[in-house]
Amino acid sequence: MNSGCYTAMVTPFDGAAVDETGLTRLADFQIQIGITGLLAVGPTGESPTLAWQEHHRVVQIISQHAKGKCLCIAGAGSNNTKEALSATRHAAEAGVDAVLLVDPYYNGPSSLEIRKEYLAPVAAAFPDLSIIPYIIPGRTGAQLLPDDLALLFREHPNVNTVKEATGDLDNMRRTRQCCGPEFTIFSGDDGLVYEMISDPEIAATGVISVVSNIVPKAMSDLVRLLVDKEIDQAKRLVDALRPLFGLVTVKTVEKSPYGDVVCRARNPLALKTLMQVLGVPSGPCRPPLGKMSRSGLDVVVNIAKTVQSKNPEIFAPLAEFFDVDIDGRLNDERLLEGLYYPTY
Template sequence: MIRGSIVALVTPMTPDNALDWDSLERLVEWHIEQGTNALVAVGTTGESATLDFKEHKQVIKRVVEQVKGRIPVIAGTGANSTAEAVELTQSAKDSGADACLSVTPYYNKPTQEGLFLHHDYIAKAVALPQLLYNVPGRTGVDMLPETVLRLAQVPNIVGIKEATGDMVRARTLIENTGKDFVVISGDDATAVELMLLGGDGDISVTANVVPKAIARLCQLAIDGKADDARALNDELMPLHKAMFVESNPIPAKWAVQQMGLIQGGIRLPMTPLSEQFHEPVRAALVNAGVL
């Protein structure tokens, strides 16, 4: 179910930062038309940190209703409180999401045992397939491979979004988990290499801008067509880099706005893309053929 190009969807907002439901509907339809294999609603790129609980639940519900089962919807339901993560995960299940994406608890820096118990508790509390999400550069805590391997034995925990870009770690996870446990990249620049090792896909920021190209990239890599996959990734590398000239999702939202797909809202403490980066990001969009 969870394989290929999975867009980490931006959450459209109006200039006064209200949720923009019309743009969200159009964005979902565009991704399906472009060949995106699955959607992540309200992940990091979807500004989960600045949506309140009501909005968080509403966005997931609206995305599920719009998709109508055509591709999987993965709901971002992570929190640094286990009770809150359970509440969000239960709401996602009630809304009909196909799986959830649960980030390691941020800021409070739990131990490895704390990470295990947190995710184990969520998986046992809510009967919804759970993808672990390890992104230590943002959370301040690193879920080590030995903890992931323990969690891979827990029913309902079906995979991991591994965003470290560490291919030694990726190989360890791919080779030591069962065939039903998916290992998905969370780092666009290195996603090809993870998939060529036997990984299952890419939860992609770049796919917000070039979904068709990322879908093709993932298929080539999963099929083991290394030369073609790497050549396409080289073409996309300027865009991968442009999406991170400032903290995600700042560049991605600016780029999607420039393409005419959303309005310009982004919530504090995130700010609009700094003017000094407008031309570099625009040049990457032009190079990718979307402007």
């Protein structure tokens, strides 16, 4: 896959249905900025709560919209290889450039099983399609290891890219060591983009990003600066973006009738909540994701206020495209109504 910034797109909802108009607006925003590619219906797009008919429809819309403008990746992962094959077949027929296959979740296959019983069958069935393993053990409870990834690359040349979200820099270095210089490593963690691209023992060349849903230009610029080894400018930009990386997981301590409780609002809840505040198509998350606590919402708004105050250029493309007043919306208490649980 080409180096650059790929946006793991949210799926906007309008009531109970997918907001197809909002979806194309979000895609237009990314394409106008010059994003390298769009990921349709990855986990950030709430793939676990989409029916397969909805899933396929979103892939079809984004693939058609991206054609000739940017690359398109489709989420096709499952903890059922038969489903992954079916989703990949649909994505291929829709004309995508690649599919993303997250490690099988909950049933916990070994790395050997992930290679032989999951990724290899898909790669063999679709040799002309790029297959991107997505390794995120904190979410899946399973992990494809660098050794098995290298064997896949050797046996199936279309498995030539990985989305790496282990958070383990040594594991990433091992991936580079096993897979060699021709293999492509993408960061699956916005907060580690700087380290992963600038470390020559990892030599990542891009990111599949969450926060680029709202700041695609800044994230694209960051990747370009790092790949071009313009390190000083990259450091300044990553410092400006760093507060937004906290949107992936917002952790607060809440008061319950029985004492303090740690509450974690995990991706894409905080991101979609901020998008609603900013007036960008998103809608709520689907259950079992729901709303934030009020203190969690305050964290999200304060993150955005910090970025807007110190580096207003970060949100400027969003403000222009969607014709919104960032400062006005971030300071309008009325816009927060309905976005949080009033009590624990």
